[in-house]
Amino acid sequence: MGREAARRFASRGETVALFDVNAQGMAETRGNLAGIHCWTVDMTDFAAVCAAVQDVEHKLGPIAGLYNCAAIMPFGKLLEQDNAIIHKQMAINYGGLVNITQAVLPGMLARGHGDFVSFASMAGIIPMLMTGGYTATKFAVTAFTETLYHEHLNSGIRFACVCPPAVATPLLQQGKDTAWPKMLDEAGPPIAPGTVIDAIEDCLDKGRFFVFPTRNAKIGAIMRRLFPGLIWKQVHQVEGF
Ligand SMILES: NC(=O)c1ccc[n+]([C@@H]2O[C@H](COP(=O)([O-])OP(=O)(O)OC[C@H]3O[C@@H](n4cnc5c(N)ncnc54)[C@H](O)[C@@H]3O)[C@@H](O)[C@H]2O)c1
Numbered sequence: 001m002g003r004e005a006a007r008r009f010a011s012r013g014e015t016v017a018l019f020d021v022n023a024q025g026m027a028e029t030r031g032n033l034a035g036i037h038c039w040t041v042d043m044t045d046f047a048a049v050c051a052a053v054q055d056v057e058h059k060l061g062p063i064a065g066l067y068n069c070a071a072i073m074p075f076g077k078l079l080e081q082d083n084a085i086i087h088k089q090m091a092i093n094y095g096g097l098v099n100i101t102q103a104v105l106p107g108m109l110a111r112g113h114g115d116f117v118s119f120a121s122m123a124g125i126i127p128m129l130m131t132g133g134y135t136a137t138k139f140a141v142t143a144f145t146e147t148l149y150h151e152h153l154n155s156g157i158r159f160a161c162v163c164p165p166a167v168a169t170p171l172l173q174q175g176k177d178t179a180w181p182k183m184l185d186e187a188g189p190p191i192a193p194g195t196v197i198d199a200i201e202d203c204l205d206k207g208r209f210f211v212f213p214t215r216n217a218k219i220g221a222i223m224r225r226l227f228p229g230l231i232w233k234q235v236h237q238v239e240g241f
Contacts, residue, residue, distance in 0.1 A: 001119065001169060002069035003029040004193040005200075009065075010035035017056040017063075019043065019100075020070065043070045043096030046103075053103040065115035066104050067200075070096045071137075073171050075179040078132045086133040093137035097144060105148075105157070112156040115204055118145040119162045122217055126224045126231060129239045130181045149209055158204045162211040163221070166190040182238050187216070 003025075006016045010033040018026045019041040026038040037060065039052045057063060071093045074085050097118060108114030123131055124138030142161060149159040166172060168190040175184070191214060199213035212218040223231055 001164075001167060001193045001196055002067060005067050005069075005197050006036055007031075007033060008194075008197060015060050017060060019049070019052060043099055044091045046099045049096075049099040050103045053100075053107075057107065062107060062111060063104055063114065064108075065117070066100065066108075067117045067119070068097050068100050069119050071119065071171065073134050073174045074177075075130050075134060075175045075181070077130055077179070081133050089133055090137050090140065093134070094140040094144065097141055101144075101148065105152075108157055109152065109155055114156075115158045115160070116148075117160045117162060117200055117204075118148075119164075120145065122163050122165045122220055125163055125221050128181055128183050128235050129241070130179045131175075134175075146209070158207070159209055160200055160203055160211050161209055162196065162200055162213075163217060164191065164196045164211075164213050165217050165220075167193055167196055169193055181235075182240075183235055186238055 002018070002020075006018055006029055010016050014035060016036045018029060018036060018038045020026050020038070021040065021042050023038065023040045026040070030036040030038060037056075039056065041048050041052045043049060053063070072089050074081065074089060076085075078086070101116075105114075105116065108116065118141060120141040121138040123135045124142040127135045127139075142163075145159065145161040149161070152159070165187055166184055166189075172190060196211075196213045199211050203209075203211045210221070212221060220231075
């Protein structure tokens with residue numbers, strides 16, 4: 001989804017800085033778009049993130065928009081997942097958000113404008129069986145982003161917390177390679193990355209904080225709030241345990 005957003009912005013003539021551990025992936029994202037610039041950064045390394053942000057602002061100018069997309073998604077039952085993997089996904093999915101926030105947001109606040117887009121997930125709204133480690137990271141992302149938004153109301157920054165259902169990106173393969181809840185197939189085919197980026201832009205324009213890119217995602221969020229027991233009943237039925 002970061003690739004989709006980056007290429008879209010660069011095609012409109014905007015300058016884009018990518019941070020990723022995957023240099024080859026970033027080169028593919030850049031392709032022939034001269035407006036895309038790449039930094040090989042591990043989002044869990046706060047000093048490296050701060051240094052890269054400084055370098056971006058020095059070379060390209062102040063950061064006007066941030067899309068925090070970095071994540072991993074290994075699945076499995078909580079007692080069967082490797083201890084280090086559970087901690088690693090929290091360090092990337094949640095820790096990376098903490099790091100980029102503290103590196104970028106103070107500058108945006110000082111300038112009084114900017115777009116701050118944080119990728120949570122429907123997994124940050126509805127817990128399921130076999131996704132607990134990942135879901136915990138996304139609940140953390142949702143809580144952090146929601147608090148951040150409320151700590152900076154009327155700051156001039158437009159905040160968005162993005163909660164997509166399954167999206168057709170390489171991330172899904174990580175789930176499939178580890179453990180795959182049947183519930184994720186029940187929800188229908190994965191949506192296109194562009195649908196999510198469209199929904200983000202629409203919500204930013206309308207001043208909506210939570211981005212639910214599909215009608216079913218919106219309904220899921222309401223169901224979770226009103227009838228969590230009903231969702232758990234269905235989850236147990238579908239998974240068969
Ligand atoms: N694909 C889905 O079904 C889905 C659904 C809901 C939410 N999301 C969330 O949306 C966001 C984008 O996901 P995506 O589907 O585009 O995934 P993706 O796997 O296509 O992209 C994630 C990127 O993060 C990078 N990354 C991983 N660890 C890193 C680290 N330590 N430092 C820097 N970069 C690192 C990867 O190299 C990869 O390029 C993620 O936060 C994900 O959790 C995805």
